[in-house]
Amino acid sequence: MQLHSLAFDVSHTLAGGLVLISFLMLYQDRLYSLLNVFALHAVVLALSVAWQAFIQDAPHLYVTAAIALVFKAIIIPVALHRIVQRLGIHRDIEAAVGIGPTMLAGMGLVALSMVLMLRVTPEADPLAREDLAFALSVVLLGLLVMVTRRNAVSQVVGFMSLENGLVLAATGAKGMPLVVEISVAFSILIAFIVIGIFLFRIRERFDSVDVSTLDDFRGERR
């Protein structure tokens, strides 16, 4: 009972930490610090997954945690750092919506996902239940990052953090096979590569990775 309560508290803290870091991501207006926050996001995710592996006694989840740590906390942020350096991208992020309204919207989204999840799953295991609520918040906040930023790199980061939310949801539920998680991790990696190539192409053509230049190119008004 004691252990269960501790297990619950720790996983709760880690998942809540993930939501908090998503909020940090919303607040960043420098690219480098955004990437650092994203790396932190991935580290906390890895910790959370590892803790799930421990309390669920599911060794394959350690693999997931390792993948999250290696790919998301190290390789992808480093690669993005290098891309930003190589491309000489402006390092301040142009937000389409101001920071204040974005934070308010983020709080609304978290409240929504809490209300929804707690109401929809009253008879589920409380641990999985809260985990799911946090995971949905992380997904929605990731989407919010994508929607409110004009810079392609920050949209990529939003996408990756969204995926972190998915992994959190998947590990919170017991019995997710390893194959699924590995394939998800690899698909993210592939998506990252594709997006990276696109970034280079966009940069080559427009001297900027601000996606609004794409819209200008199409002759559309914003």
Next chain:
Amino acid sequence: MMSAVALQMSCVAALLAVAVLSIVLSRSRNAAALIYGMTMAICVVATAVAMNWLIRGVPETSALVLPVGLPWLGAHFRLDHLASFFLVVVNFGGAAASLYGLGYGHHETEPHRVLPFFPAFLAGMNLVILADDAFSFLLCWEFMSLASWALVLAHHREAGNAAAGYVYLVMASFGTLALLLAFGLLAGPAGDYGFAAIRATQHAPGAIGLVLILMLLGAGSKAGLVPLHVWLPLAHPAAPSHVSALMSGVMTKVAIYGFIRVVFDLLGQPTWWMSVIVLFLGAVTAVMGILYAMMEQDLKRLLAYSTIENVGVIFVGLGLALAFQANGFRLAAALALTAALFHVLNHSLFKSLLFFGAGAVLTSTGERNMDKLGGLIHRMPKTSFAMLVGCVAISALPPFNGFVSEWLMFQAVLQSPDLPQWALKIMVPAVGAALALAAALAAACFVKAYGIAFLGRPRSAPAEAAGEVDRYSLTAMFVLAALCLFAGILPGLVIDALSPVTIDILGGRMPVQANEAWLSIVPIADSRSSYNGLLVMVFIAICASSAAFFIHRFASRALRRGPAWGCGFSDPVPAAQYSGESFAQPIRRVFGTLAFHARDHVAMPPPGDTRPARLRIELHDLVWERGYRPIAEAVGFSAGWLNRLQFLTIRRYLSLVFATLVTLLLVLAIWS
């Protein structure tokens, strides 16, 4: 020995094979004769099989399951009496149209656009009638629609035909959507699409009402119920004439079959309010259809509008049958349904005949506009005689078949005081009055059509130079004309042949007519009313011949030619004859203001001005202007507006996805 349904299915397969063969052969010279000959032979066999099944009247059905279609369902086909009656109508119409096509097909400029689709169209109609599960039914229904659509577009270069095809396609897909929803409701949550399963289920009252409305939309749009008729006068005349005959005379009947199959057979015991909707729509359709026909100057379009009227009459019969059946009056219900089915048969006979005649006029003069015709009775006497029979039959004059079915219909109307519901007690006589109005207007309409096109003097050079058509076309017309007379003087045979159908569907039948003396027909009982077509014909023949005899015997025999009274015109040109529009003018004065917002504009120049005076007639198709054009405009407007969605920025697309997701989550959060 093959079962009856297997024989029918082999006929369908043979028709499809002919369709494939015609693709191979269509550019060779004698393909038309071969294809139409084979189609006719197959149709005759199919008619014989169906007729045999109907007349034997054994209380059993013949079923067949083919391992195609949905994997867990298969394709069910079944032959019962209702189906066999409609198969007789379809295949006989097909045989007559093929016979006509043997001659008419030679005038076709692009036969490869007609030949493959003609047998395929017939096969589709056969399949719809044979289908015994909703999936096969809808599939065959669409096949039939598409084949007929291809035939409508056979002359796609002529002005207006492409638009007609487009409107037809839109309306046909709308109708199929309605049918799809209707069958979805019928199958219910269990989702068993076999007709046997649907028949066995007890349907909820709400579902029954919805299914009825969806069937009226789906089958009604194919049959041409007002206000869903708009495609019909565009599409039917656009096709080659023997196909027009099939579409008007036969395809509308397939739609009526679908309605009867679902509403009478699958839905179970009807409730009385269902009949109110059907009666109302039928009466409106009958009156509006014939008013439109009255205003029309194009011969084939006039016939298409007249089809709408006849469909209305048939639906009135079906509505009466529903009303009586709901109250358990099996005899009266059987009478009304027999009248409706008899009219189905009659209309397929005389409407095919009239379209054949119109096609003969078209090949001979190249004109469909009645105001360019005239005097054809001297140049095409045989066609004119057959057309006269058709016009008399469709005008419901004795001793032809049209009179019998309409008379039976009125006999059914006269049973209405027995109905317990006051709404029906008041409504049915009103519908009867509308029916009488439609019948009278139909007579006026066909007097106009025949008088303007065939009597008088030619109004144009092609009409003057017209000649008689080929013998195949004439044979087809005369066979149909003879059958119109035959069904008119021996209606008892038809009524008795229909009795297994009414027993199957309603559980009742009309009295056996074969035992009546002198070939009379008796709808209810001897003491109430009876009709004898043969005696009426003999009476008419004796009166007419004795009148002719007396006139010729006692009046001066000398043939005198004198100056006709010229109505004040010293130089009567053919254009000064009575025209179609002048014929329609009294009717237009009475009904036109209400039904068409008709206005006459007279431009009378002041004295001293040498310009001619002009009379211009303004007619509005209110159904089109008030009903369809706003819908078309709304669709166009919203399409233009939604088109902007195609050119959003990436971030806006993401925002749309995001907003949708959040909205859905909100809905879930609030509702659960």
